[in-house]
Structures are given as structure tokens and as C-alpha cells.
Amino acid sequence: MDDIAIAAVEAALAAGAGYADARVMEIRTESMTARNGVIESLDREDRAGVGVRALVGSSWGFFAVPDVGSTAARRAGEQAAAVARASRMVAGPDLRLAPQAASTGHWDSDCREDPLSVGLAEKGDLLEAVTRTMLEHGADLGEASHRVWDTRKWFASSEGTRVDQHIVECGASMSATAVGEAETQRRSYPGIRGQYGTRGWELIRELDLPGNAARIAEEARALLSADACPSLDATDLILGSEQMALQIHESVGHATELDRILGWEAAFAGTSWLELPKLGSLRFGSELMNITADATLPGALGSFGFDDEGTPAHPVDIVRDGIWVGTLSGRDSAAIAGIPSSGGAVRAEGFDRIPMVRMTNVGLQPGTDSLASMIAATEDGILMDTNRSWSIDDKRLNFQFGCEVGWEIKGGKRGRLLKNPTYTAISPRFWGSMDMLGGRDEWVFWGTPNCGKGQPQQIGHTGHPAVPARFRGIRVGVTG
């Protein structure tokens, strides 16, 4: 397929582009959902095509065709240049892409058991069984699903980069819902979005869905009769690692996307409270806070060999000892921001979407405490886990997040179950209050398979290494 990508690039150059790149992609997906003991849907997709970016002057154009023939590829290249020429009607400042040495190579994600080769009967049996178990243990609604993506892509640029990759991703989720008189309660496993990685079916086996189905059903039922999370202006808050992954994703990951900081997402996803002149000096959180964006982590959902501009994967420090030191960037955003090189964080959902800045594996480096030690060290507080709702402002500053489950902490012990726990805060104050952090043995590479961004909207796959953490003086229990 290299030759198809190269044909597209050459056509764009011939049509007047100063720079061009092309991705040929073949994507196979599979998803199965079960509800209350019955397989509800089994859907597969095969997608193939070419997407071409062309730069004419300082203006970009992108065109995609659902075809992998050379004629179609050349047409896509020509059209990409034509679209770029139209962009010049409202042209921006001069643009020179951040330098990137031409790369060649191939990369495969880790995959021990091909998820598309595992029998559908086995998959169906697993999902049906866990949903039946949930019903037997108190759930009114038991749901489970798995999803698989098998992506091959070939990238070529007019600067000589020629790389190809084979990335296998999969994961699963399940949830139990209990319906009460005037409310519903839900427990999910492993998290609200499940758990996903750049791994094979072995990931789903390791999750042990059957071993957790009864527990979450019983917890969902118990939540219906639990006390509501109290409304407190300030208390100590302990978050489990699944909720921490959401916390990192929303309030650190998106806030440090360079395209947002530059205003490119202002009308939709929003901007950022971070200002480039403060890069390297602004205090984002406490000294315990160390965040990296690392696309090289084996098995994490945001891992790859090369981003969709051909930049090799590499780790980038985002927050070091609580100070904001890095961004998620690509070649054009880095150049405009005056950052010497791309952060290698540009990806596209498919061949028909333009590559844009996306999180890789944006995660928290572990500390030295543990969830148990945090509880023991807390006189009066609340433990929350498993994300249920998430809302954050367009500058990624003010957030209100809700969890599926909470527990009161009194005198260093976990106490009564609490339902509808929520907390709200301002990002730097929140992160600044973090005083305990779980250790490496509680470090989980959570995967988020549904990060929406861009127009047309693209769904991105991101990873978030996370550990439990404690925060001081947080407002909890906001109700409607």
C-alpha cells in the first residue's frame, strides 16, 4: 500500500502543494453487546480508504476517498490541493512545519491472542453469562460488551517518511443497573467505559468479567437504599484510580493540548486556562504531581509506533513536580507556538478524518502511598470511585464530576456506603491539594475509547495511567 500513499502525495504536489502526506488505512472492527442474558447486537465493519493532507502556502486542505486504488488516491491528492487553495481565501500566517527527520519503519502493537480469531460463540457465551449473573444478583438490567479494532495504516509524506503500522486494540465493559422508585443506580466494571488497550484478547481474559458480575449487581442494588453523599463545602476526598483516569483526561490532558491553547478549538471543544508564556513556570499542582504523555507504554490504549504525521512515538513530560512543562503537539502547532519539535501527538480516527492533536497515554506517575494508607490517614472524608458523570468548562478549569459509588471515611476507616457522590473544584486548586498518591503496584493503564474532539467530530483512543490519590478541602455533594 506504500505505493498508493506515495501516488496520493505525488498528485497533491503536482497540483501545487508545497507539502503533502497521505495515509492508506484498512480498519476492521467488531462489537458485540449483550443485555439480560441475550446477545443484543453483533456488528462488524470493514473500512478502507486514503486520506491526503496538502499544504498550499500556509493553508491546509484534506480530502479522503473510500477507495485504495491508485486512481482514487491520485484524485484525493489533487482534491486535497484544491481544498487547500480555497483555504487561502481566509489565509493564516506563514507556516513552516516543525522539523522532523524522515522516518522509515514498521511497528506492531503487542498482541498475544488475535481478538478477531477468538470464536464468536465463546465471546457470546461470556457476555451472555455475565449479564445473567448480574440479573441473578439483584440487577434489573445487566449489560456487557466487547469491542475490537484491527488497524493497518501506511503513511507517506513528501519529506520522505514511509512508515506502516498494525495496531490491535480491544477491551470490554459490563454494568449492572438497579431501578428504584424514583432513581436508578449503576455499577460498572472495570469502569464506566470498560477497559481497553493495544492488546489482544488476553486483556479481556485478564479482566475476569465473570468474577466481578455478582459483586457489581449487589452493589448497584445496595446503592438504592444507601444514604446520599452529604453536601459539604470542604472535605478530604480520596479517588480510586478509574476516576483518577477521568480526572487526568479531562483536566490535564485536554488542558495541555496545544491546539486548544492556540485557540484552534475555541468554537467547539474550547480553549485552555493555560497560557504559553507560563510554560515552564506555572504551578499546576502539588509537588507530587508528575504527568507524562508517553505513546511508548506497552499495551496502553494510546500507544503507537508513529503518529499520523510520521513522528516516532516518544515520551513527553507534561507536568514535573507540579510545574507545567509540556504540551501535546503536532508539527504545525509546535511550529506556531515556537516549540522546537512535535510532541508526536497527532492522530486521526480513520482515513476520512484529518489528523489532529490527540492525547497519547497521558498519565500520572505513581507515588509511594496506597489506597489503604490514604484511608487510614484520613480522619474525616469521602472515598469515590468509578466515573458516572463528567462536566468541565471550555477552559478546562471548572469541573463537576460524579461517581457511581462513595464511602464515608471516619477515623481512618471506610464506613457507610454513599450514593450519588459528586465533587467540584477548580483545576489548579484541586491538583494543588493532592497530598497522597498510590504506588506503582496500584498503577493501572486505563484506556478511554471514546474521546470526542474536532469538527467533524472524531472519536479518539487515549490511555491514562493512574493511581488512587487524596485531595484536601474539596466541595462534595452538589445536587440538583
Add this chain to the structure above:
Amino acid sequence: MTDMTTTGRASADASARGLELAEHVLDLVQARAADAETEVTVRQGTEALTRFANGFIHQNVASEINHVVLRVAIDGRNAATSLDGPADDAALTRAIDGVLEAVRVRPPDPDWPGLAPRAAAPDVEHWDEATAAADPDGRAARVRGFVDAADGLETAGYCSTTAVHLAFANSAGQRLTGRGTAANLDGIARTPTADGSARKASVALADLEGREVGGRAARKARDASDPTDLEPGRYEVVLEPDCVANILTFLLVHGFNGKAVEEGRSFARLGEAQFDASVILRDDVTDPGTIGIPFDAEGTPKWPVDLVRGGVTTGLLQTRRTARAAGTTSTGHAVEGGGAWGALGANFVLSAGDRSAEDLIGGVERGVLVTDFWYTRILDPRTQVVTGLTRNGVWLIEDGRIVRPITNLRFTQSFVDALGPGSVRGIGSDPAIILGGWDSIFLVPSLHLGSWNFTGGAKG
């Protein structure tokens, strides 16, 4: 200049070619599995979006669509597959063999509702030839107008056009074709202290005037500048159409959706006065003011459905599967891949009132005027408690007059309560098309509501 006659003929040919392809796929399946129940949807067309920020076009994309969806059932065992890419016989055969293999290893689905029977769809077509033929220059020209009208303010947004031909065929004899265009110009203007938004969507790109939309956004931004804080609490609100569409999205997904009702997650109770008596809500793709195609992913026609009349909940939306569970018939609201979500794909029309924007504001004793909502997320589907923030222009109203812009506020509010009996104090005469998620379109006016629970300022 496009030759309209030629374009129109090409467009009609495209619909016919889509149906031919769908029928060809049916034949290929039939040759391999004579007892199969099969449905095929072919979606073809183009989509393009010209995006701008900081006053210039920074992303400009276009793509061709060639999408084939195939669902097969044998003795209630069913599976689906879709194909984006070359739809030649080799690719189709691979897809068909794969889906037949999946069907054969699956257990029978006791809830399989069967295929849609033969039925005509409403004779409505939201289509504009010029929009179908739109080129990037046409979109860029509207962006140019938007940016120029902002008169030096920073701007961001997009102009999009789509043209889709849809063909459906199933082995029960159902055959439908439809086509639709849509154009949208949506953006913000920005001062150092505030953003203001404006948008317009239509079936025709020609209806979008860049300078008009950009001028509105710029006025909003300037009027919203130098905002000051407002103490959180309960206030009356005047919500502009984008906010109203946001509310209806939650009422759709978690309320009128037949699956949510079946699972006990919905607030909706047929025959009960759950809304203010002034609320008249229907799903109606035939309304001349909206856009869309009048059949769904299962080939069921979309005839108008009364959802709320005089405040009383009168209807629900159904797919074939949710309808079977409820003992009723599908309303034509299945979306591709949406089986786990239920009945979506709405064309909600909230009946407009007779109040101008000034009248709505004039009726407020002390309240808040909101342009847009942002990042709304449901806390409990049954009670419809949702949290979110205001965005792109917020003002305090006192004694019927706007007195000052205010900083953004967070709210935590039950959406169904907000529209409950006695809660709607005025309905605007300004219906606008808002393009929503889940393949949904909203034709909605502004609303004056009696109470809204603002639970915090955006600064904490």
C-alpha cells in the same frame, strides 16, 4: 457555475444506483442463504467542513462517502456488517461471508423483531441541488464574510455542507430511497473577556450569509464583554434555541426513547401531564422547516409522532426491537449501530410561540439570559438531573431589561422539572434548526422558564 439540470439528473441517478447496489447485495446474500432475512442500506454522497480559528481557515476537509450496511437474520440468529470502501463483488462477498458465518454461530435472538414490511415513506425531500454541488470556495466565502463582519474580533467556527443519498432494500420487499442536504455556519466572535456565538443551519447553503451570522456573533461578544459574577442560586432563565435543543437531547435519549422506557430508566409516563400546558412537542421530519430523510436504518418510514400535547406525554419513539417489547409498532427511529441505545434519530419540533426575544426578556423579573449550554452530562436518567455550564454570552435580567453581562455559571438541574407544569412562562417566535448528536435535528424556539438551579460560578 454548475449546470443545475445536469446536476439534478446526476443526483437522481445516484439514488437509483444506490438502490441497484442494495438490491444486488440482497441477491448475493440470497444466492448463499435462501432462507435469510436481509436488509441493506447504501449511503453515498459527500461531506465537507471548512473550519476557522484566530480569523483564518486552519482545517478544511472533504470526503466521499460510500457506505454499505448489511444485516442478516436466519431463524432469529442475526448479525450486521458494514463496508466503507470499494463495494465491488469481491469486497461484498467477503462481507457477506463474514456476516453469514457470524449468524450461524450465534444463538437465536428471542427478541429479533423481523424485517420492516413494505410501506411508503412520507413524500418529503429536504434537498438542494446547489448545496449538493457546493465546492470549497462556497464555504470559504461564507467564512470570509463571518470573519469580516466580526470587524477585528477573533473568530472561530465552521461552515459545512453534506449531501447524502440513502437507499434501503430488504428481503421482505421494502424499497426506499431518499436524499438530503444540509448546510451549517456556526461560529464565535471573541473579545478579550467574552465569546459570543451565532449559527444558522438550512437545507441550502444559499440561505447562509456569512456577514449576517458573523455580525450576530460579534454583537453577542461585545455585549457579553467585561462580565461580572452572579451569586449562584435559583433564577428565571431565558434559554436561546441551542440550549433548548440541548434539553431535548436528554429528553430524547433518556426519556422518549422506547428502550429507556422499557428498561425503567425513563421519566416518561404516557397520559400524564408531565410538562407545562404550553409545551407541544412532536417528531416530524415532514415539517418544511427541518432537514432529514424520512425513513430509518431499518427501513421504517418516519411519520409524525406527537410526543407532548398540552403538557401531556402522548407518544414515544420506537425501533422495531423496542416496539416489539412494548407491543406496538416502530416509529422509524433506529440508527445504524444504535441497537444498544434504542430509538434515536429524532426530528424534534417544539412548537414556537408568539413572543419576540424582547418580549421574553421583558417578562423576566430577575433572571439569566443564556446563549448556549456546554458539556451537559446526566447525573440520573430517571430524574433527568443534568449538570453543565453556560457559554458564549450570559446576561442578568432585572425588571424586564438586560442589566449586565455575567460570568459563566454551572447548573445542576432536572431538565424535565424545568419544563414541568407551571414552569414555562413564555415561548419564543424564533424557531431555529439545531443539528444535534445521535443523527438528530431540532427545530426549536427560545424559552422563558420559571426556575433554573445555578450551583456555582465557572471560577469556583
